Every structure is written in structure tokens, then in C-alpha cells.
Amino acid sequence: MFQNLSKYALIFLFIALSGLIFLLCNIHTVENWNCHTISALYQLQSRIQSSFIPLGVPTFNHNHTFCAHLGQKPSPEDVLEERYLLDSIAWPLPPFRSTPIVLRQTSDPVHSLFAILPTKAGWEWHVDDQLEVLIQMHDFHGQPKHYGGDFLLARLHSPEHGAGVAGTVLDHKNGFYSALFPLLWVGSAQVEITMVHSSEAVAVLRRLREERPDRVYFKSLFRLGFLSETTVCNMCLPPEQQPLCNYTDLHTGEPWYCYKPKMLSCEHRINHAKGGYLKHIITNKEALLFQSGVNIKVHVHASGTDRINVLPSRTDIVDVEGSTMKPEPITLASSGYYYEDTWRPLDGFTMRQFNESSAITQCLRNKVINMYGDSTVRQWFEYLITILPELKEFDLHSPKNVGPFMAVDSTHNILLKYRCHGPPIRFSTVMSSEMRYISNEVDGLPGGPNTVVVLSIWAHFSTFPVEVYIRRLRHIRQALLRLMDRAPETFIVIRSANLQALDQEVSLYNSDWYSLQLNTVLRAMFKGMNVLLIDAWQMSSAHYLPHALHPPPPIIKNMIDMLLSYICQ
Ligand SMILES: *[C@@H]1O[C@H](CO)[C@@H](O)[C@H](O)[C@H]1NC(C)=O
Ligand SMILES: *[C@@H]1O[C@H](CO)[C@@H](O)[C@H](O)[C@H]1NC(C)=O
Numbered sequence: 001m002f003q004n005l006s007k008y009a010l011i012f013l014f015i016a017l018s019g020l021i022f023l024l025c026n027i028h029t030v031e032n033w034n035c036h037t038i039s040a041l042y043q044l045q046s047r048i049q050s051s052f053i054p055l056g057v058p059t060f061n062h063n064h065t066f067c068a069h070l071g072q073k074p075s076p077e078d079v080l081e082e083r084y085l086l087d088s089i090a091w092p093l094p095p096f097r098s099t100p101i102v103l104r105q106t107s108d109p110v111h112s113l114f115a116i117l118p119t120k121a122g123w124e125w126h127v128d129d130q131l132e133v134l135i136q137m138h139d140f141h142g143q144p145k146h147y148g149g150d151f152l153l154a155r156l157h158s159p160e161h162g163a164g165v166a167g168t169v170l171d172h173k174n175g176f177y178s179a180l181f182p183l184l185w186v187g188s189a190q191v192e193i194t195m196v197h198s199s200e201a202v203a204v205l206r207r208l209r210e211e212r213p214d215r216v217y218f219k220s221l222f223r224l225g226f227l228s229e230t231t232v233c234n235m236c237l238p239p240e241q242q243p244l245c246n247y248t249d250l251h252t253g254e255p256w257y258c259y260k261p262k263m264l265s266c267e268h269r270i271n272h273a274k275g276g277y278l279k280h281i282i283t284n285k286e287a288l289l290f291q292s293g294v295n296i297k298v299h300v301h302a303s304g305t306d307r308i309n310v311l312p313s314r315t316d317i318v319d320v321e322g323s324t325m326k327p328e329p330i331t332l333a334s335s336g337y338y339y340e341d342t343w344r345p346l347d348g349f350t351m352r353q354f355n356e357s358s359a360i361t362q363c364l365r366n367k368v369i370n371m372y373g374d375s376t377v378r379q380w381f382e383y384l385i386t387i388l389p390e391l392k393e394f395d396l397h398s399p400k401n402v403g404p405f406m407a408v409d410s411t412h413n414i415l416l417k418y419r420c421h422g423p424p425i426r427f428s429t430v431m432s433s434e435m436r437y438i439s440n441e442v443d444g445l446p447g448g449p450n451t452v453v454v455l456s457i458w459a460h461f462s463t464f465p466v467e468v469y470i471r472r473l474r475h476i477r478q479a480l481l482r483l484m485d486r487a488p489e490t491f492i493v494i495r496s497a498n499l500q501a502l503d504q505e506v507s508l509y510n511s512d513w514y515s516l517q518l519n520t521v522l523r524a525m526f527k528g529m530n531v532l533l534i535d536a537w538q539m540s541s542a543h544y545l546p547h548a549l550h551p552p553p554p555i556i557k558n559m560i561d562m563l564l565s566y567i568c569q
């Protein structure tokens with residue numbers, strides 16, 4: 001029945017097209033096109049349709065250096081910085097990479113254990129001490145692992161105080177790991193260790209990142225009059241397979257390519273969109289390393305207790321000789337912690353709370369807030385227009401979730417804007433005319449004490465070699481430095497990557513392991529600059545709510561409080 005219907009539909013379409021072709025051939029309305037071209041259109045349309053089944057996507061030549069080294073030649077300093085950054089995120093790989101994976105010999109969080117280590121003073125901890133936890137990883141047979149590379153998360157928390165802090169994990173590269181926590185509140189505290197991925201799974205993720213930047217692909221629609229074609233686009237496309245359209249940005253040299261449409265020319269590109277996710281990119285054996293509830297984000301249990309009781313700081317205790325005992329200084333890798341569900345930065349930054357919308361409005365009065373990036377900063381835009389009754393979204397007729405967006409409070413002279421970052425943005429459909437690179441947008445800002453620039457760029461880069469991200473951040477940093485030179489009072493805020501919910505599918509394209517690596521690079525590249533870095537990673541890692549790509553409102557509130565505290569010190 002349906003087969004017959006579709007047959008009739010095809011016949012009808014054919015008749016309609018023939019009629020159209022006949023009409024066109026006779027009225028000659030379209031310049032430079034002949035009837036041969038138009039009839040080719042019909043065949044082409046069906047070819048284009050079939051080219052969008054994933055297997056029809058031309059494959060990248062699996063050459064790491066090809067994608068990483070496109071674009072402008074970096075300066076010698078850039079090359080040095082890149083090497084330093086790549087060294088700083090080097091990750092231990094399991095040995096014997098060439099032998100096939102045997103699941104039972106890979107890390108199993110259920111067989112693994114952790115133990116709280118006593119201090120020099122025994123089982124007694126004070127605020128300002130450090131808590132050390134030793135973790136030993138085992139495989140599914142229960143045998144201890146003898147090499148490192150597992151991706152572990154550590155958290156110390158206390159539900160009754162609304163408190164939590166992310167720990168620092170050290171890999172001893174022999175199956176043992178240490179987790180270190182600063183002790184920041186008095187009372188009980190509970191250790192939580194989570195294996196995000198086994199070292200064997202990380203090795204797969206790393207290979208995918210270097211060899212399969214095509215695993216998320218993009219597409220563009222080309223159109224002129226009634227003629228339209230869609231082709232595949234990406235940061236790096238193998239040039240030998242088909243002619244390319246080169247959309248490399250003239251200002252930054254950021255590369256971007258699409259396959260040239262068969263009939264239309266490169267100027268006729270009208271939009272950009274996520275094409276899809278390539279399937280079957282790992283073997284069945286490798287798939288066993290990515291099982292929800294088995295080896296993705298599973299807790300490791302304590303061999304004894306997982307709780308301690310923290311006493312007040314020793315500096316408050318006077319010893320028998322009358323002098324105060326100084327605590328040993330510890331280097332804190334923690335950027336902050338939650339207490340009473342409120343984020344408290346540890347770098348001396350003073351957080352204020354903005355509970356009333358009137359306080360927020362007062363803070364943003366006379367400001368232009370420019371937000372650029374992925375959906376994790378669009379979330380801030382949405383949060384602000386939801387809680388500020390006088391901030392009205394101006395209808396730019398932009399596609400939902402894509403933007404650009406704009407909101408105005410004309411009473412208090414507040415302008416809030418959001419625009420997505422340039423390719424490889426994975427949004428549904430962005431008009432070509434709205435595709436802008438953040439660095440070019442920042443170059444267009446006069447800046448000043450009433451200008452706020454907020455950036456978040458990470459989630460759409462996890463499928464590419466890290467060099468691609470470094471290059472993008474370098475361009476953004478150059479533009480921000482130019483902005484600071486011409487308008488030093490401009491407020492610049494950078495939101496880092498956060499943790500997200502993972503299953504097998506999400507892991508292969510967006511694992512937290514990718515985000516962690518990008519985050520380390522981001523922090524290093526903006527270190528020492530006069531910008532506020534909002535550590536979304538630790539803010540999501542230390543919180544009790546489940547990890548989510550778009551963190552829940554209590555976390556967003558803390559981020560917005562930090563943003564506002566910075567603007568209105
Ligand atoms: C990878 O690409 C680079 C740069 O395009 C090229 O020099 C190199 O020969 C390629 N390697 C392989 C194995 O194809
Ligand atoms: C694309 O254009 C840029 C800038 O004009 C150029 O440097 C690059 O070599 C071009 N790419 C290809 C594959 O021709």
C-alpha cells in the first residue's frame with residue numbers, strides 16, 4: 001500500500017518536474033542555465049538525499065597532523081606554547097596497545113577500593129589540614145591493575161552543610177591513585193570516588209580524537225532561486241575526494257571547508273548546520289569499555305569508612321607552651337567549594353549574593369553584556385531574562401536555541417546579547433550571515449567600563465585534536481588583549497567547561513575526558529590575564545546535583561552571582 005503510494009508520488013513528482021523544466025526551457029527566466037542543467041537537478045536531488053545516510057559521508061583520511069595543522073602558520077612562540085600545553089595534558093596510556101582488549105583485564109570500579117589515610121596525628125583532622133585518600137584499581141577478575149591512566153573524580157561533601165569540594169587526583173601510574181582534599185568546614189565529611197572511564201576507554205577516546213575528527217559532521221545548504229544543494233562541511237576535509245569550497249576566515253585564518261556543490265558555486269552557501277554523528281566508529285570489543293552502570297561514572301567503594309569528622313582549625317587551638325601551632329601549608333588545586341549551597345571561591349575573590357531581581361538590575365544598570373559561545377552561556381542569557389521582569393527579549397526572529405538573541409531593559413538602560421561561536425558549532429541551522437568568530441566580534445567592540453564580555457567555548461571542540469582548540473583560544477586571546485589595550489576597564493568573564501551526564505553515545509563524542517583536557521588548556525591560556533574565570537568544572541564536580549551538560553538552576557545561580565560580584569565589586 002505504502003509502496004504503491006510512494007511510487008505514485010514519485011511519478012507525480014516526475015510529471016511536476018518535467019512540467020517545470022518545460023516551462024523554464026521556454027520562458028528563459030534564469031540566466032546562464034540551460035535545460036540540461038535543470039534536468040540534472042532531478043537526479044542530483046536524489047543523490048543528495050542518499051548522501052545523508054551516515055555511510056555516504058566522505059571519510060577523513062585518519063591523519064592527525066592534517067586537521068591539527070590547517071590554517072595560518074603559527075609563530076615560533078605559538079609553537080612553543082602549544083608544545084607546553086600539550087605536554088601539560090599528557091595522559092598515561094595503557095601498555096601493549098596493539099593487543100586486543102580483553103574486558104576482564106580492564107579497570108572495574110566495583111572491584112576497586114579506596115581508603116582514607118591517617119594523618120601524622122592519627123585519625124584526627126582539622127580545618128586547613130589536607131585529607132589524603134589512596135585508591136587502588138582492580139580489573140574485573142579482582143586482580144590489581146599495574147598501570148595508570150584511569151579517569152577518576154574525587155569529591156568530599158557533607159549534605160547537612162550543603163558543602164562540597166572537588167579533590168585533586170594524582171596518578172601514581174602503577175594502579176594506585178591519591179586523592180587530596182582541602183578541609184574547609186567543621187563537621188562530618190564524606191569521600192566520593194568515581195571512575196569516569198577506565199584507562200583502556202581513555203585510550204579509545206584519545207584515538208578517536210586524533211583520528212576521527214569527522215565523527216561529528218556538518219552540512220551547508222547552497223541556494224540560488226529555486227535551485228538548492230546540500231553538501232558536507234568540516235574543519236578538515238580530504239581535498240583529494242572532491243573539489244572544496246574554502247571558507248577559511250580572512251582575519252583569523254580559522255579553517256572551514258565544504259564540498260563544492262555540483263551546480264551552485266561556493267558563494268551560494270546560505271547556512272550551516274550540524275549534519276550528524278557517525279556511527280560504528282568503535283569495534284564491538286571497544287564498546288564493552290563504555291557501559292553505563294558498569295564502567296562509565298561508577299563509584300569506587302571504601303575499604304573501611306568513607307567519612308571523617310573535621311575539627312576546628314589548629315590555628316585556633318593554643319598549645320601548652322602558649323604558641324599557636326602553624327598548619328603545614330598546602331597547595332590548593334581547588335578553586336572554591338560549596339558551603340550552605342553557596343559557592344565560595346578560594347582565591348580571595350569576594351562573592352556577593354544577588355537574591356533579589358532588583359539587586360541584579362541595579363548591578364547591570366547602564367551595562368551592555370555581550371555573551372558569545374555555546375549553549376552553556378546561552379543558559380545564562382535565558383536565566384537572566386527569566387528572573388529579571390523588566391529585561392524583555394527583543395524579537396529578532398532568530399531560530400529557537402540558535403540566536404542571535406537580544407534583551408533590553410530600557411528603564412535601566414541594560415542591553416543583553418547572545419551570539420553563538422563560529423564553526424564547528426553544532427547548532428541546528430545558523431544562517432551563513434550570522435556565522436561569526438568570537439575574536440572578530442570582540443574586535444568590533446569599543447569596550448569600556450559599561451561593557452561586559454562573557455565567553456564560553458568548549459563543548460563543540462571535543463571531536464577535534466586539541467591543537468584546533470588551542471588555535472581558536474589563541475585568536476580569542478589576541479582579540480581580548482587588543483580590547484584590554486583600547487579599553488582596560490572592560491569586564492571580561494570566561495566560563496569554563498563543566499561535567500555532563502555520560503552514556504556510551506555521549507562519551508564517544510563529548511566525554512568529560514575531552515572536556516577536562518580542553519579545560520586545562522583554557523585555564524593555562526588565560527592565566528594571569530585580567531579576566532574572571534568561572535570554574536564551571538569544579539562548580540559542577542563539587543555539587544551534589546547530577547552532572548548535566550546544562551547545569552541545573554542552583555549551579556547557574558552561583559555562576560551568575562560570581563559574574564555579578566565581579567561587575568559590581
Ligand atoms: C598527514 O598530513 C600531513 C599534512 O597534510 C602530511 O604531511 C603527511 O604526510 C600525512 N601523513 C599520512 C600518513 O598521510
Ligand atoms: C584556503 O584559503 C586559505 C586562505 O586564503 C589558504 O591559506 C588555504 O591554503 C586554502 N586551503 C586550501 C586547501 O586551498
Ligand SMILES: *[C@@H]1O[C@H](CO)[C@@H](O)[C@H](O)[C@H]1NC(C)=O
Pocket residue numbers: 353354355
Ligand atoms: C540570599 O539567600 C540565601 C539563602 O536563602 C541567604 O542565606 C543569604 O543570606 C541571602 N543573601 C542576601 C544578600 O540576601
